[in-house]
Amino acid sequence: MEGVMAISTEQLRLRLNADEPDYTSMARLGPAIVPQLMQLVQDRNQAVASAAAALAGMIGGEQAMQVLARAARSRSSQVRTAAAGALRSVKAPAASRLIAPLLKDSDKNVRKFAIKATAARRDPALLAELDEINELDPEPAIRSLAASVLARSPRF
Amino acid sequence: MEPLADEPMADEPIVAEPLADEPMADEPMADEPMAGEPMADEPMAAEPMADEPMAAEPPAEGALPAEEFDIQPEAFAFESDFGEFESGLGEVEPEWGFEAEPRRWESWQRETPRRTTGAPASCPPRRTSVKCPPRGARPSAILDYFGFDSANVNSGCHTLLLDDAARRVIQTQTSRQPIRSILLVGHADASGRERYNVGLGQRRAEAVLLRLCRTLERMRPGITRSITFQVASCGETQTKATPELSRRVEIFLPTPPAPAGCPPFTERIRLHMKILARPSVSIPTMLASMRQVYEPAGFLVEFVSCEVLRLPTLEVLDVRCPGDVTQTCCPFPCPTANLNAEHVALFQQRNNVESNELAIYFVCQTIPDLRGCCAHPPGRPGAVVASSATQWTLGHEVGHVLGLQHVCNTNRLMNDGNCGGTAAITNPPPDLTAAEIQTMTASNLSTPC
Numbered sequence: 001m002e003g004v005m006a007i008s009t010e011q012l013r014l015r016l017n018a019d020e021p022d023y024t025s026m027a028r029l030g031p032a033i034v035p036q037l038m039q040l041v042q043d044r045n046q047a048v049a050s051a052a053a054a055l056a057g058m059i060g061g062e063q064a065m066q067v068l069a070r071a072a073r074s075r076s077s078q079v080r081t082a083a084a085g086a087l088r089s090v091k092a093p094a095a096s097r098l099i100a101p102l103l104k105d106s107d108k109n110v111r112k113f114a115i116k117a118t119a120a121r122r123d124p125a126l127l128a129e130l131d132e133i134n135e136l137d138p139e140p141a142i143r144s145l146a147a148s149v150l151a152r153s154p155r156f
Numbered sequence: 157m158e159p160l161a162d163e164p165m166a167d168e169p170i171v172a173e174p175l176a177d178e179p180m181a182d183e184p185m186a187d188e189p190m191a192g193e194p195m196a197d198e199p200m201a202a203e204p205m206a207d208e209p210m211a212a213e214p215p216a217e218g219a220l221p222a223e224e225f226d227i228q229p230e231a232f233a234f235e236s237d238f239g240e241f242e243s244g245l246g247e248v249e250p251e252w253g254f255e256a257e258p259r260r261w262e263s264w265q266r267e268t269p270r271r272t273t274g275a276p277a278s279c280p281p282r283r284t285s286v287k288c289p290p291r292g293a294r295p296s297a298i299l300d301y302f303g304f305d306s307a308n309v310n311s312g313c314h315t316l317l318l319d320d321a322a323r324r325v326i327q328t329q330t331s332r333q334p335i336r337s338i339l340l341v342g343h344a345d346a347s348g349r350e351r352y353n354v355g356l357g358q359r360r361a362e363a364v365l366l367r368l369c370r371t372l373e374r375m376r377p378g379i380t381r382s383i384t385f386q387v388a389s390c391g392e393t394q395t396k397a398t399p400e401l402s403r404r405v406e407i408f409l410p411t412p413p414a415p416a417g418c419p420p421f422t423e424r425i426r427l428h429m430k431i432l433a434r435p436s437v438s439i440p441t442m443l444a445s446m447r448q449v450y451e452p453a454g455f456l457v458e459f460v461s462c463e464v465l466r467l468p469t470l471e472v473l474d475v476r477c478p479g480d481v482t483q484t485c486c487p488f489p490c491p492t493a494n495l496n497a498e499h500v501a502l503f504q505q506r507n508n509v510e511s512n513e514l515a516i517y518f519v520c521q522t523i524p525d526l527r528g529c530c531a532h533p534p535g536r537p538g539a540v541v542a543s544s545a546t547q548w549t550l551g552h553e554v555g556h557v558l559g560l561q562h563v564c565n566t567n568r569l570m571n572d573g574n575c576g577g578t579a580a581i582t583n584p585p586p587d588l589t590a591a592e593i594q595t596m597t598a599s600n601l602s603t604p605c
Contacts, residue, residue, distance in 0.1 A: 014575075014576040014580060015573055015574055015576070017576060017577070017579045017580070018527070018572070018573035018574070018575075018576055018577030018578075018579065018580075019526065019527040019528050019545075019546070019549050019552055019553070019573065019577035019578050019579070020486055020526050020527070020528065020529065020572075020573050020577065021524075021525070021526065021573050021577075022572075022573045022574055023484055023524055024483070024484070025574070046544065047525060047527065047544035050521070050525040050544075051524070051525045054523070054524035054525050055524075057524075058482055058524075078520075078521055078525075078544075081472055081521060081523065082521075082523065082524070082525055085474070085523030085524060086524070088481050089481045089482050108468065109471060109472040109520065109521070112469065112472065113472070113474075113523060116474070120481070139468065141468050141469045145469065
């Protein structure tokens with residue numbers, strides 16, 4: 001099975017710490033590297049932690065969701081933004097539970113990518129959150145983005 | 157189906173309000189106007205005088221006090237070294253990068269070297285006023301975004317550019333062709349009276365002269381004694397696309413005539429910095445690191461302009477492919493039409509950047525996370541550098557834009573992701589091979605000196 005111990009944590013960290021990590025080839029390593037990603041998403045180097053979150057989103061699956069859940073709770077806004085960005089490509093319904101708090105994040109960039117992740121789903125609860133953002137978000141650009149997504153989303 | 161793959165940002169206002177909670181960290185912005193932002197002290201459109209207040213030329217708001225400049229009357233008795241050119245009689249070779257120059261290059265070479273170090277010299281230095289150079293001249297650096305009716309040098313982009321110009325001047329002092337002359341040309345926007353704007357351009361040039369002199373003296377005390385300074389004002393005769401871009405001072409450093417080029421360099425790469433977020437490694441450090449690699453290979457790296465972009469929706473840039481958010485659109489070769497709407501929107505910000513020059517966009521982060529990305533729309537060369545960039549990332553990304561591919565070698569600038577990229581460089585400065593230098597030279601983005 002591809003992925004089992006196919007790469008050491010140090011090697012994986014080296015590749016995630018690159019200028020342009022090759023996410024496509026690393027994603028082929030599959031769910032076997034998710035435990036390593038769980039470790040790396042807590043790395044002190046925020047670039048490594050963010051890249052680990054991004055890679056987890058590309059691998060997908062229940063285990064990867066745990067990595068993203070960890071990233072979404074990070075103290076680093078960079079890592080939370082990476083988590084919000086990664087959630088856009090996760091199709092599992094459980095992703096909505098992670099997106100909801102990110103829509104209320106204190107960092108506008110986290111909210112931006114959480115809105116984009118919402119746009120990729122048809123979740124009435126998340127769309128209701130967007131209604132609130134559209135009305136109340138302190139950042140005009142974020143309100144505008146929410147309005148744009150709402151305008152394109154069918155309501156039930 | 158991804159209902160909104162690359163989109164929502166497209167119809168958003170790209171230039172939005174300043175973010176009160178997120179100033180550029182080490183760049184106090186107190187007197188720095190922002191891209192697209194209305195000038196706080198700018199009168200309403202209905203008012204007759206815009207850039208300048210009144211015809212009688214009272215001391216303008218923001219103008220520096222005359223005594224600070226120790227203005228010497230003879231300096232303003234018009235004496236043009238460009239007169240020969242303008243009268244059509246000039247036969248001298250280019251020196252400023254345009255065909256009007258005070259003296260032949262050879263005369264600089266014959267000049268007896270003056271003392272360049274020692275006791276500090278006073279600022280501002282003696283200078284001569286000359287005529288406005290012709291439109292189209294290519295300056296070495298552009299300091300724009302002066303405040304409305306202001307000659308105040310700002311502490312952000314202007315300081316970065318002045319420090320860089322001063323370093324370059326000092327660097328040449330030990331070369332065979334030291335820079336012995338600097339021309340500063342002030343400009344104003346089209347608002348207000350023509351005559352007033354000539355004075356405003358002059359004040360801006362004088363303000364930059366003062367700051368440049370102090371910077372040079374701080375870096376090498378006494379150096380300004382060996383340099384001839386000239387100032388000019390073009391007033392409102394050479395405006396640019398916007399008032400903010402028009403309110404500027406251009407710095408011209410002399411260029412030796414062909415075939416001397418710009419020795420020891422053979423090629424020139426011109427960079428324009430567009431700052432959306434401050435990188436962890438400072439821009440001067442990234443530039444210095446890049447030059448450590450490029451200059452021994454014969455490439456002069458010019459830092460031409462600097463602009464703070466207030467684009468809050470693009471500070472964290474989505475670099476995923478349109479229509480397929482599982483793919484990162486940062487391909488090689490770098491020019492590509494397959495970029496999402498916000499990636500394209502960023503690269504539309506090309507104020508001051510000529511088609512064979514590079515715009516470098518400093519963003520907070522990309523999604524997914526990259527330290528840099530060279531992908532750019534065809535015809536708009538440039539690269540994105542994220543806040544997490546290493547000191548070598550700028551040089552690495554520019555290398556891609558000039559045609560260099562990845563290699564797996566931690567001694568090389570183009571070390572690839574699977575080998576750790578520039579963060580894994582083991583023997584700094586990293587190398588460029590002869591073949592890579594040849595590729596860079598062949599690029600139309602490096603121009604012969």
